[in-house]
Amino acid sequence: MKKLLTLLLIIYSVLFFSQDRKEIGNTFIKALLIDKNTEKAHSYFDPSVAGQIPADQLKSITEQLQGQLGGLKNILEVNNEGNTYYYYSEFEKTKLDVQLTFSENNKLLGFFLVPHKTFEKHDEKTTLTIxxxxxxxxxxxxVPPSDNKKRLVIxxxxxGAHDRDETIGENKPFKDIAEYLLANGIASYRYDKRTYTYPEAFTEKSTVEEETINDAVNAANYFKNSADFKGYQIIILGHSQGAYLMPEIAKKAQASKYVFMAGNARPLQDLLVEQYEYLHSIDPxxxxxxxxxxxxKQVAFLNSSQFNLNSPSSELPLxxxxxxxxxxxxxxQLxxxxxIKVPMFFAQGGRDYQVTEKDFNLWKTALKNNKAAVFRLYPSLSHLFITGSGKPSPKDYETKGKVDEPFLKDLSQFILQ
Incomplete structure (x- = not known):
C-alpha cells in the first residue's frame, strides 16, 4: 500500500484556461476517482508525454488505489502552497490528501496521494496583501484587540523559499514569535517570501535586492503610510539572511528599531565553507x-580575479x-x-552551527561604542531559536519545538522599551 500511496505519476494535462486551478483539480479528481472515466481523465494529459502513462495503465493504478482506500466519498477542504494544491479527501476507509501540482500554464505536473497536511487558517481580518x-x-x-502598544513588527x-511562518520541518519560528508578540500587545506582519510564491520571478539577473530587501522596505512603507497605523513604531525583524541584509534594508526603510536574529557578519561564501566542513565532520x-x-573550489573562484559578471552559475556557490x-x-554589513542610529537588538543561539558566535562577536565589536545596541547570547538555542542539547546538527530542525520563551521575553522588552 505504501508504494501505491507514494506513487508519483509524472503526468501533464491540457486544461481549459477558463477554469481556475481549484476547479481544474476538482474536475480531474471527479473524472478519475468518482466517475471512474479514465479515458476522460487521460484526455487532460499533455499529448507530448501522455504516452508515458497510457489510459489502461492509469486505470489499473486507480483500481489498485481504490481497492486499498475504498471509493471517494467527499472532498473536505482545498488548500494550496504556491503551485501545489491539497484536496483533503474522505475515502471509505481513510482520509488523505490528493496532491496536485500545476505548471505556470495551469497544466498538471504531478498527482500524489499523501497523508493529510494541516494548514493554518487565515481569516479575512488577518489576511493582508501588499x-x-x-x-x-x-x-x-x-493586531491586538486591546492593550495595543502601538508597535508593529515586520x-x-x-x-530559501520560505512561507510567512518560515516553516522548517515541523517548526514555524515566525508564527511562534508573532503569536507571542500578539499576546503581549504587539502587532506584526509576516508574508510569504516572493521566491516561495513567485519562483519564476527570480532570474539570472536577480540579486538579494529583488529576493529580500525591496519587499521588506515596501512592507515597512505600506504601514508607515497607512492611516490605520498612524503613531505606530515600525520594527523590522530579520532572521539569518534577513538579519545579514538588515543594514541595507535600514538604509531605505528608516524604521524605529531593528532586530537581528542569527545574522552573519562574515561574507556568506566564507560561512558556506565552514558549514560544509562542519557537516562533513559530523556525517561524512x-x-x-x-x-x-x-x-x-567554487568559493576560491568567486574570490579570485577570474570571477566576473559573465561567470557561469555552475561554477559558483549554491x-x-x-x-x-x-x-x-x-x-x-559591518x-x-x-x-544605523536607532536601537538594535542582536540575538544569537549558542548551538547554531550555521551562524556562530564568531559572527555575533563581530557585530558586537563593530558596535562597541553604540549604547543603543543590545546583545544577547542564548547558549542552548539553535539557529531557529529553539532549545536543544547535544552536538548541533540538521536533526535539530526535524524535532518539533517552540521558539524559546526567555528569548521572546527579551525581544518583547526591547520592542516595548
Missing amino acids: KSDGIELNGTLL FVHGS AKVPSEAVQEIK GQSAAYWQYLKNYN NEVKK
Whole structure:
C-alpha cells in the first residue's frame, strides 16, 4: 500500500484556461476517482508525454488505489502552497490528501496521494496583501484587540523559499514569535517570501535586492503610510539572511528599531565553507569530502580575479548567478551597520552551527561604542531559536519545538522599551 500511496505519476494535462486551478483539480479528481472515466481523465494529459502513462495503465493504478482506500466519498477542504494544491479527501476507509501540482500554464505536473497536511487558517481580518514591485505579498497581519502598544513588527526571512511562518520541518519560528508578540500587545506582519510564491520571478539577473530587501522596505512603507497605523513604531525583524541584509534594508526603510536574529557578519561564501566542513565532520556519508572540496573550489573562484559578471552559475556557490554574488561581494554589513542610529537588538543561539558566535562577536565589536545596541547570547538555542542539547546538527530542525520563551521575553522588552 505504501508504494501505491507514494506513487508519483509524472503526468501533464491540457486544461481549459477558463477554469481556475481549484476547479481544474476538482474536475480531474471527479473524472478519475468518482466517475471512474479514465479515458476522460487521460484526455487532460499533455499529448507530448501522455504516452508515458497510457489510459489502461492509469486505470489499473486507480483500481489498485481504490481497492486499498475504498471509493471517494467527499472532498473536505482545498488548500494550496504556491503551485501545489491539497484536496483533503474522505475515502471509505481513510482520509488523505490528493496532491496536485500545476505548471505556470495551469497544466498538471504531478498527482500524489499523501497523508493529510494541516494548514493554518487565515481569516479575512488577518489576511493582508501588499503590492511590492509588481507582485503581491500575501501575508498575515496580527493586531491586538486591546492593550495595543502601538508597535508593529515586520518579519524578514532567512535564505530559501520560505512561507510567512518560515516553516522548517515541523517548526514555524515566525508564527511562534508573532503569536507571542500578539499576546503581549504587539502587532506584526509576516508574508510569504516572493521566491516561495513567485519562483519564476527570480532570474539570472536577480540579486538579494529583488529576493529580500525591496519587499521588506515596501512592507515597512505600506504601514508607515497607512492611516490605520498612524503613531505606530515600525520594527523590522530579520532572521539569518534577513538579519545579514538588515543594514541595507535600514538604509531605505528608516524604521524605529531593528532586530537581528542569527545574522552573519562574515561574507556568506566564507560561512558556506565552514558549514560544509562542519557537516562533513559530523556525517561524512551525507556530506562527503568531495562536496567540501567542490564548495571550496567554487568559493576560491568567486574570490579570485577570474570571477566576473559573465561567470557561469555552475561554477559558483549554491548555483546562484554572477549578478547575485557580485552584489554580495560589494556589500559590507559591518560598515553599513554603523550607520544605523536607532536601537538594535542582536540575538544569537549558542548551538547554531550555521551562524556562530564568531559572527555575533563581530557585530558586537563593530558596535562597541553604540549604547543603543543590545546583545544577547542564548547558549542552548539553535539557529531557529529553539532549545536543544547535544552536538548541533540538521536533526535539530526535524524535532518539533517552540521558539524559546526567555528569548521572546527579551525581544518583547526591547520592542516595548
